[in-house]
Amino acid sequence: MEGPLLRPLPFWRQRSGGLTMNQTDPYHIAVMTHEVVEAFSTVSGLIVDATFGGGGHSRALLAAARDRRILAIDRDPEAASRAEGIEDPRLRFVRGNFADLESLLGGAADDDDGDGRSGGLRGVLFDLGVSSRHLDEPERGFSYHQTGPLDMRMGPDAPHTADDVVNTWSEQQLVDILRSYGEERFARRIAAGIVSARPIEDTRHLADVVASAVPAPARRKRHPARKAFQSIRIAVNGELDALRIGLEAATRLVRPGGRVAVISYHSLEDRIVKRHFASGIAGCTCPPDLPVCTCGRVAEWRSLARKPLRPTDAEVTRNPRSRSARLRVIEKLPPEAA
Ligand SMILES: C[S@@+](CC[C@H](N)C(=O)[O-])C[C@H]1O[C@@H](n2cnc3c(N)ncnc32)[C@H](O)[C@@H]1O
Numbered sequence: 001m002e003g004p005l006l007r008p009l010p011f012w013r014q015r016s017g018g019l020t021m022n023q024t025d026p027y028h029i030a031v032m033t034h035e036v037v038e039a040f041s042t043v044s045g046l047i048v049d050a051t052f053g054g055g056g057h058s059r060a061l062l063a064a065a066r067d068r069r070i071l072a073i074d075r076d077p078e079a080a081s082r083a084e085g086i087e088d089p090r091l092r093f094v095r096g097n098f099a100d101l102e103s104l105l106g107g108a109a110d111d112d113d114g115d116g117r118s119g120g121l122r123g124v125l126f127d128l129g130v131s132s133r134h135l136d137e138p139e140r141g142f143s144y145h146q147t148g149p150l151d152m153r154m155g156p157d158a159p160h161t162a163d164d165v166v167n168t169w170s171e172q173q174l175v176d177i178l179r180s181y182g183e184e185r186f187a188r189r190i191a192a193g194i195v196s197a198r199p200i201e202d203t204r205h206l207a208d209v210v211a212s213a214v215p216a217p218a219r220r221k222r223h224p225a226r227k228a229f230q231s232i233r234i235a236v237n238g239e240l241d242a243l244r245i246g247l248e249a250a251t252r253l254v255r256p257g258g259r260v261a262v263i264s265y266h267s268l269e270d271r272i273v274k275r276h277f278a279s280g281i282a283g284c285t286c287p288p289d290l291p292v293c294t295c296g297r298v299a300e301w302r303s304l305a306r307k308p309l310r311p312t313d314a315e316v317t318r319n320p321r322s323r324s325a326r327l328r329v330i331e332k333l334p335p336e337a338a
Helices: 033-039 056-064 077-084 098-105 132-136 162-168 171-182 187-197 203-213 226-237 239-253 267-281 313-318
Strands: 045-049 068-074 091-095 121-127 254-264 301-303 326-332
Touching: 033 056, 033 121, 033 254, 033 326, 045 056, 056 068, 056 121, 068 077, 068 098, 077 091, 098 121, 098 239, 121 239, 162 203, 162 226, 171 187, 171 226, 187 203, 203 226, 226 239, 239 254, 239 267, 254 267, 267 301, 267 326
Parallel strands: 045 068, 045 121, 068 091, 121 254
Antiparallel strands: 254 326, 301 326
């Protein structure tokens, strides 16, 4: 499945593999699936699912409309083998980092989608972070509840392993990532605890070191190692840089009328998405009393909702991991409106 995209028959001349929505997949339960389908309800042609995971969103998007094809991306080789199980010729999978969206797209956006217009990229979905599979498999090293190797790489392209970060980075580097990627109050104490406990052997050892570094009251609410694990994971995978680069490419490459949707799970991600979207939505920034625009700025996008969408209470009950999800969606305006 890896490698350059093949150019099969256009999807409208092929038979569908009978995809259905799959809400009970133990690999990963897709979050806000109905809202994602709704977000792309006006979009036919090529959609990039930049975070394929277990494929729940790709399946739902394909099941919702025949005149679509999906280029699915994930940096995780396990996601690649999941994609092999989907027998729908409208889906192509390519393994890679969505920061390389433009090159991963290859010629896929040049195909004619059969509606008399040249294809083009019509939509991009990002469902950020890790899949349940990552969290539930101790050997991937993401879980602070289980014993596993200090790995935390989403894929082999990750620039570091958790072992590099935990056992070789300076105390100040650890403080910096704990603060900027975890907004961790006890960054100094945790970094000092990690450095003095080296070598740290595995995820259980790391979770214990973090727990004993924070004051007792901070251990009572949520797991004390939650933010430290988030910080290390973000550093290992270069997640925030990938998001900035991937968003820039998606918003540049989508054609007018197309949509970009992002589901984020913590405030660091959401802030990047919100700011990036706001810069495309903002039109003229001249003072209102100026008779003629002098800034020359025009709105290129419109937002589909003033506030991000959140999962329903019923979804959170069914899938507690959806609790922190926020979905933002924007649509590219036609050039004459821009
Ligand atoms: C929350 S899961 C997506 C779940 C998916 N929407 C589904 O329905 O099963 C996030 C996925 O994105 C992948 N991922 C995260 N950052 C990535 C990046 N920069 N490039 C490619 N894939 C990435 C992870 O490997 C993981 O499989």
